[in-house]
Amino acid sequence: MTKKEKPNGLTRRELLATAGAATAAMTMGIRPAFATDTLKVGFISPRTGPLAGFGETDGYVLEVVRKALANGIDIAGKTYAVEILDQDTQSDPSRAGQLAKDLINNQAIDLMLVVSTPETINPVADACEAAGVPCLSTVMPWEAWYFGRGAKPGEPSPFKWTYHFGFGVGEFHKTYVSQWKLIETNRKVGVMYPNDADGNAIRANLAPLLQKDGFTIVDPGAYETGTTDFSSQIALFKQEGVEIINTFPIPPDFATFWRQAAQQGLHRQVKIVQVAKTGLFPSGVEALGNLGIKLGSAAYWHKAFPYKSSVAGVSGTELADGYEAASGKQWTQQLGATLSLFDAGFDALKKTPDPKSKEAVAKSLSTLNTVTIAGKVDFTSGPVPNVSPGPIIGTQWVKAAEGAKFPLDYVVTENATDPNVPVGATLLSYNG
């Protein structure tokens, strides 16, 4: 610091020139032109109502994303300001559709992002497809998104504007086979699939695949959501001597089922209890008390994922720790899933020459091949157009170490669908 240097910033003359030009521009009424330089991105998720568990962490993720994009993004040599318009469906599918139409017609959004469950995603994707607005989504089985919205197997994709990434039945199959082979069992699987969109899709598509791999499926038949007594199913599972249980229930149904199963002594006989849809978030597992420990689960994101967010630059651990510090609550797998949607969405915007052109954005989505905080998103090589399958990693809820901040720990037990994710623990037998 001995030599006198020319300051790095603007010289006095440059400053005056810039300020003069800016003032001139403003007085001459060019200001509205700035408005077209703002990218408007709609974000729809369930923040309240029965699905609110999914949306609970969205506030934090939005904060992280908005902070990272506070200075706008550079696309094709131009800086755009970013405005994210977030909306809450209140877990209501028809409201989701209305919100989408409002964002499209009244806010003139350039890209729609929508996350979590068929009830949220499908109505929004349909509205976008109808209005010709690019839409990207994640966190629901892709089969229910693709075939559930009218696409036919073997035919060209009917969708031009909507794209979805994330797990599907094929990933569940790989994960379950890999997870269930970790422990010696009699390979008899008692299944509890409800009579709803997910349950029926799983029964029709997953069960036959599992049977092919040598598992015997004991299926008492579909039950209605809201059932308060499961004694007939429990009796069948006991009689058949199943050692693996696989369920896709909503959380209150699982609590009722599994407590009753324990009353009937079923919990002493099973070695693996593999739950999906329930047991995604720590609060639901804690509510089960001791019965929640050693439940098997599958995660679409885990803080051990070795990727960084392309939008926010944070790693999985940083994201989880940041959330815990900000909210005082335990991290959940939804954090990374929601952030991955922003990663993929903004990457598609960045890779287009003209982000204000809906055609160009949709084209950019169709050729998107990127890595988000939740892993690879690649629309160039999916099983069907418009879909990029993503991982679902086998996990287990275990008692946290003494002195930990939260009572339960969520550990990775297998990684068949994304070998980059480190396996953190061996699967423990439920009755062991």
Add this chain to the structure above:
Amino acid sequence: MTNQIVQGILLGGYYALIACGLSFMFSVMRIINLAHGSLAVAAAYLIFVLSERAQLPLWACFIVAVAVMAVAGWLIQRLILDRSARGGQLLPILSTFGLSMVIENALFEQFGADTRSLASAIGDLSWDSWELPGGLYVGKLPVLIFVTAVVLLAGLQLMLSYTRIGRAIRATAEDPDTAGLVGIDARRVNAVAAAITLVTVTIAGMFLGMRATFEPYSGAPQLLFAFEASVIGGAGSLWGTLAGGIILGLAQTCGASLHPLGFLIAGHGVFLIILFARLMFPDLASMPARLIRRGAAA
């Protein structure tokens, strides 16, 4: 099959317990309380907060919650139901509907969407069981719930039959104006009855939290089963509520043993059959009693 029947009867006890307040309120005040389920969930949250955050033992939480909810019942009757009753018969029902919305969303604002349970407060009782001869298991908690339902209904019945306030409540239910002539203040009596209702709702909410899980919006399914049980049992009759709960529980478990989808359908089916039978043969409900009387006379 024996197992299914035993489980069905125990389940019926749970339904009777949640229906108890609904049917008591209807019998006394002729109001169908659509906030019943939400109030039970609110009581469960109250107990949850006291036991998790304030670390009180469960019995203390329960006593505090009962007191708070009784006061709440009094206030609901005085501030909402009394006033809306002046606007005609439909208005109190609509205002209880509004009340349930307010409660659900207030709970959501306060507690968020997390699934809660009172199971941690009772440890392994939530899934402990007794093994009976013949490989039959009965859960300790369902038995406790059943016994509580019977005791509660018996207590309410005794109170209505033998105490001063019970007689006042019955008189007001029959004819508030005439009751007023002999010095019974109908508004006061109704407020007491509402407070008693909310005590039963608190008990129901506590067992709901122990038996399953709850979140702010889980009141509606509870209301549905409570409503069915009380209608099957003959709305307003306390022992009928127990019978109604057991019939509903048995229908559901038997339906489920035919096919798991039969669980809810069988319950709803029995509910509708009994409802229509009531409408078409109004004196069917008292038939068993008359048959017994005739048998005794012969």
